[in-house]
Every structure is written in structure tokens, then in C-alpha cells.
Amino acid sequence: MSADEHHATKDVPAVSRAVAILDLAARSDEPLTLADVARALGLPKSSAHGLCATLANLGLLRRRGGAFVLGGHVMRWANAFAARSDVAEEFSRLWDETPALRVETLTLTILDGADVVYIASRHGEDPLGITFRIGMRLPAAFTATGKAMLSTMEINEVRGLYRRGLPAPMTERTVRTLDVLEEELDEVRRRGFSIDDHQVRDGMVCVGAPVFDFSGERAIGGFAISILDPNVETDRIATLGADVIRYARLLSQRLGS
Amino acid sequence: MSADEHHATKDVPAVSRAVAILDLAARSDEPLTLADVARALGLPKSSAHGLCATLANLGLLRRRGGAFVLGGHVMRWANAFAARSDVAEEFSRLWDETPALRVETLTLTILDGADVVYIASRHGEDPLGITFRIGMRLPAAFTATGKAMLSTMEINEVRGLYRRGLPAPMTERTVRTLDVLEEELDEVRRRGFSIDDHQVRDGMVCVGAPVFDFSGERAIGGFAISILDPNVETDRIATLGADVIRYARLLSQRLGS
DNA sequence: CTTGAGTGTTCAATATGTTGAACGTTGTTC
DNA sequence: GAACAACGTTCAACATATTGAACACTCAAG
Structure with a gap:
């Protein structure tokens, strides 16, 4: 966005x-004072004062002594955002109706830039050692759901996302270059499902597939099954892959694909 | 808040x-046009235009054709808000470590005014027919977690929350008056756990207990176990009650209580 | 106890964001 | 196809939000 180029593009x-x-409050590990806010954002103290007081009155910040932390009002919007997603609702229904799915951990994400955002998750009976919280973000290039969604995009769009290179790796196995990612995406398209083999967390293997709605073009979400199994066998991955394709298709069908 | 009474109290x-x-976008079932926003909020069109363009640029709204829906940026704040809560983390750990808990549905809420807000949930193997989404709100007076938290508050504070009466009932069994609620809270204090017997949803029974942190005064959260059993027996409730007390205490101990 | 530094708060002068009017665009009706 | 209504967009005049300066308060150091 070219700033200040034209009146109409100027933000309020x-x-x-x-x-x-x-x-800033979301990033901060501790409550923020007015002076912290003014300093970090380069604002006059009186401006910081007025803005923080307003945010506190609106429930977006909460005063803790003389400092501020995030307030609960953001959850109203988060709830509405998550609820608005038809695919999240269908995911919940799928979980309720399919006892066989309860062993592994299931997740559903959407793409936001080069990240995936978790909009639904159901943790299975087998512990993973990681909790996928709603709202959580991870690099799309590394996750099963992200690779599944990226594989439905035009290659130039994928290259556009990573013109400055991939994010910092999370494990020894994390994909590091765009060339390798493109090869992985080719394999996803051929196989019909994606694999995150220890790329996000050592020991964790995830398979994913794209979810489509009625438009049927690019994926609107990614569905994944995750297990903790450092030495998973090839035929188990194939079985999980078949499962994830089946359930992602079921979700897509319910969304009019 | 007395508006315009004093400079310093005026919001930006x-x-x-x-x-x-x-x-408005959170409440709306469909995407909002600029005209919808201007009309609903009594704003000049050009002001609505500037504000919506700004919110879209910041990722808080997303354009869908010529209309707007909530954008994903709210999830960054929701994630930070939920992650900030130590009690939510301990809840996740408890779930991971306690296979016996996986049968029923577990929830964790905090109090926000007269509502509870769900900050963590784990759906059990037995379906409930209701999904507790993070960020979801329900009247505290009706829920097991809410009653548990209210029972740790000064009675005048409880009366303050309901000086204009209780919210609209959700079932035939929902508590309707403050007098009855106060009796229920007396029973919660005596018994050590709260009961929502079909007050939120027909057929659903929940037991709850308060969670304390190191300060040990009023509850910082409410923990509940929920089942769908229209004809649950008294001794099953007692067993669930003992469980919920035990696990809420375990959470509290981990938080320094 | 005093002093100094850093904080939060207040308010009138000043800089600037808001908005009414005008215009272009789009979709519906006849 | 024309006319009309409702929409989205633009911009300069004007209403008002922002902020520098001043002050009160709090806490730590000596």
C-alpha cells in the first residue's frame, strides 16, 4: 500500500x-505502562494516555495496577470470526459424528499471508506434546495444512509469498528453500495429501489435505491429522493419508464442493 | 462512565x-456494506468509508466483494489473550496427563462481568450436542463454572451484578431470580462444587468448581465437567462432583494456591 | 527526611481529521 | 436503452482531536 500517495488511502x-x-500488548510478556507504550510506539505521552484510556473503557485493555494487559473484548470478535467460518462448524460436526477420528489429533487452519491460523482443533487420545490453540499461527510452508493449501495455489502466487525466502526453520527437518518446497508441493498434488514429517516439531508427523467450498477453486482451509511417532512406518502414513483425503473430501462436499 | 463530564474521561x-x-461485524450474519455500517451506527458515509478502509488495511476487516467481514487479525489478540492465561496452560497439561478425563467434556472459563468466557475446552468421547468454542460467552448465573466462581465472591458484589435481574432463561430449568441464585450459591459453598442441571441446555448436566491462584482469595477461573444425561443419578453427580473438586484443586495447586 | 527521576494526568493552542457536497459507478425498474 | 436510486469515492472547509508544557504524584537513593 503506497502510503500518503492519495488522500483516500490514508488510514485513520x-x-x-x-x-x-x-x-504491542499481545506481544508483551508483562503488563505495559503508559510510558512503555509511548516509548515503544514513539507516541506523545498524552496521546498514549488518551488511547489507552479509551481502549480500557472499551474492554480491549484491562488495567492491572498502573499497567495494561489485553482485555476480554477481543474474544467477542475471535468467537464471531471462528463461528463465522462454516468450515469450522462442519469440522465440529465431523468430529461429533465420527468416533474413529478420536484417536489422533485433528486440526483445521486457514491461510493468512504465509501463515496458517488454527480455527479449529480436536486433540486426540494420544498426546502430541503440543497444543494447537485457536488463533495460533505457524508458517504455512512447514505445516501439513499449509502445504495442502499452498499446493492448490498458482505457483507464481506461492513464489510471491516467499520472494524473500522461507521463514527460519523450526527443526532439523524443516524445509529451507523455495525449490525444495516446490518439489514438496508437486508431490502433494500427485499424492493427494501433504506430509509434515518432523518439520514443525521433532517426532510429530502430520498429514493434510485441502478443503474446498462450492467455488471449488483454491482451498479455503486445510485439514490435518497429527500423531507423535518418531519412527512411523510408510504404510501407516499411507493409511493416514487415505483417511485425511477422505475426511477433507467429506468436509468439502458438505460445503458444496 | 459519566460521558463528557470531564476532558480526561472522553474516549478517542x-x-x-x-x-x-x-x-457490528461480529453480530452480523452477513457481510456488511459501507451503507449498512453508516446506517446502523449513524455515521456520515465518508467517515464510515475511512474507518472501514483503515480496518481493512489493518486486517481487522476483510473485503468480500463490496462488503466487509471480520478479518483474521483479531485472532492474534485472541491467541495472545488465551495464551496469557496461565490457567489455560495448566488445563492443557492436566488433560494431556490424565487419560481418565477424556470421557467427559471439560471446560475452563473466566468471569467477565456477569458472563463466563470460555478460554479452554476439551470435548470428550461422549458427544454433548454443544460445542464450547474459545471466546464463547454464556451467563455466569446459569453455568457450572459461573456458579462456582460467583460462590467465591462477596454477596454484595453478586447482587451488584444482578441488580436489574437475571438474564433471560435458556431452558425451563434455568434459575430466574436472585433469591434462588443465592440459595444455589449457598449450596455450592456447602457442597464444594456447583451443578448446572439442564439450566443451559436440556439434558446436559455439568459440575464445576472454582480455580484459585496463589492469592487464594476469589476464584480466577471455573473448571467444569459436562455430560449429556437427562436422567443422571444422584450418586453419579456426587462422583463427578468429587472429580471436579479434585481436578480444580490440582489446577489451583499448580497455580500456587 | 529530602531530593531527583520518572511516572500519570490535565488543558488550551494548534495541527489536522472529519464530513457535506458533489460526482462517478452500479444495478434495478420500466 | 433510459431513468432513477442507492451505492462508493473524493476533497477542501471547518470542527475538533492532538499534544507540548506544566503540574501532581510516587518511589528510590542518599
Whole structure:
């Protein structure tokens, strides 16, 4: 977005500042003082004061002594955002109706830039050692759901996302270059499902497949099954792959694909 | 909050308006046009235009054709809000470590005004017919976790929350008056656990207990076990009650209580 | 106990965001 | 195809939000 190029493209400054304050609070490990906010964002103290007071009155920040932390109002929007997603609802229904799915961990994500965002998860009976929280973000290139969604995109769009290179690796096995990622995406298209073999977490293997809606073009979400099995056998991956394709198709069919 | 009484109490109007737009988008079943926003909030069209463009640029709204829906940026804040809660982390750990808990549905809420907000949930093997989504809100007076938390509060504070009466009932069994609620809270204190017997949903019975942190005063959260059993027997409730007390205490101990 | 540094709060002058009017676009009706 | 209504977009005049300066408060150091 070319800033200040044209009147109409200029953001409302107070709103931008307020969002920057909330982002700062989200990133911060401890409550933020007014002085912290003014310093970190380069704001006059009186401006920081007015904005923080407003955010506190609106329930977006909460005062803890003289400092601020994120308030609960954000959860109203998060709830609405997650609920608005038809695919999340279908995911919940699928889980309720399919006892066989309860052993492994299931997740559903959407793509946001080069990240996946978790919009639904059901942790299985077998522990993974990782909790996929709603709202959590991970690099799409590394996750099973992300690879599944990327594989439905035009190659130039994928290259556009990674023109400055891939994110920092998370394990020894994490994909590091765009060339290798493109080869992986070719394999996903051929096989029909994606594999995250220890790329996000050592020992964790995930298979994923894209979920489509009625438009049937690019994926609107990614569905994955995850297990913790450092030495998983090839035929188990094939079985899980068949499962994830089947259930992702079932989700897609319910969404009019 | 006495509006306009004093300079310092006046909110930043653009921020209030932006939040009102996001609240409207959260409430709306369909994408909102600029005209919808201007009309619903009584804003000039050009002001609505500028605010919506700004929110879209910041990722808080997303354009769908010529209309707007909530954007994914809210999930960054929701994730941070939920992750910030130590009690949610301990809840996840408890689930991972305790296979016996996997049969029923477990939930964890915090109190926000007269509502509970779900900050963690694990759906059990037995289906409930209701999905507790993170961020979801329900009236505290009706839920097991809410009653558990209310029971640790000063009675005048409870009366303050309900000075205008209880919310609209959700079932035939929902508590309707403050007097009855106070009796229920007396029973919770005596018994050590709360019961939602079909007050939120027909057929669903939940038991709850408060969770404390190191301060040990009022509850910081409520923990509940939920089952779908229209004709649950008294001794099953007692067993679930003992369980919920035990696990809530375990959570509390881990939080320094 | 005093002093100094850093914090939060207040308010009128000043810089600038808001908005009414105008215009272009789109879709519906006749 | 024309006319009309409702929409989205633009921009300069004007209403008002922002902020520098000042002050009160709190806490730590000496």
C-alpha cells in the first residue's frame, strides 16, 4: 500500500495507533505502562494516555495496577470470526459424528499471508506434546495444512509469498528453500495429501489435505491429522493419508464442493 | 462512565467508532456494506468509508466483494489473550496427563462481568450436542463454572451484578431470580462444587468448581465437567462432583494456591 | 527526611481529521 | 436503452482531536 500517495488511502491515525497498542500488548510478556507504550510506539505521552484510556473503557485493555494487559473484548470478535467460518462448524460436526477420528489429533487452519491460523482443533487420545490453540499461527510452508493449501495455489502466487525466502526453520527437518518446497508441493498434488514429517516439531508427523467450498477453486482451509511417532512406518502414513483425503473430501462436499 | 463530564474521561472518537464497527461485524450474519455500517451506527458515509478502509488495511476487516467481514487479525489478540492465561496452560497439561478425563467434556472459563468466557475446552468421547468454542460467552448465573466462581465472591458484589435481574432463561430449568441464585450459591459453598442441571441446555448436566491462584482469595477461573444425561443419578453427580473438586484443586495447586 | 527521576494526568493552542457536497459507478425498474 | 436510486469515492472547509508544557504524584537513593 503506497502510503500518503492519495488522500483516500490514508488510514485513520487514531485507529492505526490503537491497533499498534493492542499488537504491542499481545506481544508483551508483562503488563505495559503508559510510558512503555509511548516509548515503544514513539507516541506523545498524552496521546498514549488518551488511547489507552479509551481502549480500557472499551474492554480491549484491562488495567492491572498502573499497567495494561489485553482485555476480554477481543474474544467477542475471535468467537464471531471462528463461528463465522462454516468450515469450522462442519469440522465440529465431523468430529461429533465420527468416533474413529478420536484417536489422533485433528486440526483445521486457514491461510493468512504465509501463515496458517488454527480455527479449529480436536486433540486426540494420544498426546502430541503440543497444543494447537485457536488463533495460533505457524508458517504455512512447514505445516501439513499449509502445504495442502499452498499446493492448490498458482505457483507464481506461492513464489510471491516467499520472494524473500522461507521463514527460519523450526527443526532439523524443516524445509529451507523455495525449490525444495516446490518439489514438496508437486508431490502433494500427485499424492493427494501433504506430509509434515518432523518439520514443525521433532517426532510429530502430520498429514493434510485441502478443503474446498462450492467455488471449488483454491482451498479455503486445510485439514490435518497429527500423531507423535518418531519412527512411523510408510504404510501407516499411507493409511493416514487415505483417511485425511477422505475426511477433507467429506468436509468439502458438505460445503458444496 | 459519566460521558463528557470531564476532558480526561472522553474516549478517542475514531477508536470508539472503529470498535463499534467491529462489534457490528461480529453480530452480523452477513457481510456488511459501507451503507449498512453508516446506517446502523449513524455515521456520515465518508467517515464510515475511512474507518472501514483503515480496518481493512489493518486486517481487522476483510473485503468480500463490496462488503466487509471480520478479518483474521483479531485472532492474534485472541491467541495472545488465551495464551496469557496461565490457567489455560495448566488445563492443557492436566488433560494431556490424565487419560481418565477424556470421557467427559471439560471446560475452563473466566468471569467477565456477569458472563463466563470460555478460554479452554476439551470435548470428550461422549458427544454433548454443544460445542464450547474459545471466546464463547454464556451467563455466569446459569453455568457450572459461573456458579462456582460467583460462590467465591462477596454477596454484595453478586447482587451488584444482578441488580436489574437475571438474564433471560435458556431452558425451563434455568434459575430466574436472585433469591434462588443465592440459595444455589449457598449450596455450592456447602457442597464444594456447583451443578448446572439442564439450566443451559436440556439434558446436559455439568459440575464445576472454582480455580484459585496463589492469592487464594476469589476464584480466577471455573473448571467444569459436562455430560449429556437427562436422567443422571444422584450418586453419579456426587462422583463427578468429587472429580471436579479434585481436578480444580490440582489446577489451583499448580497455580500456587 | 529530602531530593531527583520518572511516572500519570490535565488543558488550551494548534495541527489536522472529519464530513457535506458533489460526482462517478452500479444495478434495478420500466 | 433510459431513468432513477442507492451505492462508493473524493476533497477542501471547518470542527475538533492532538499534544507540548506544566503540574501532581510516587518511589528510590542518599
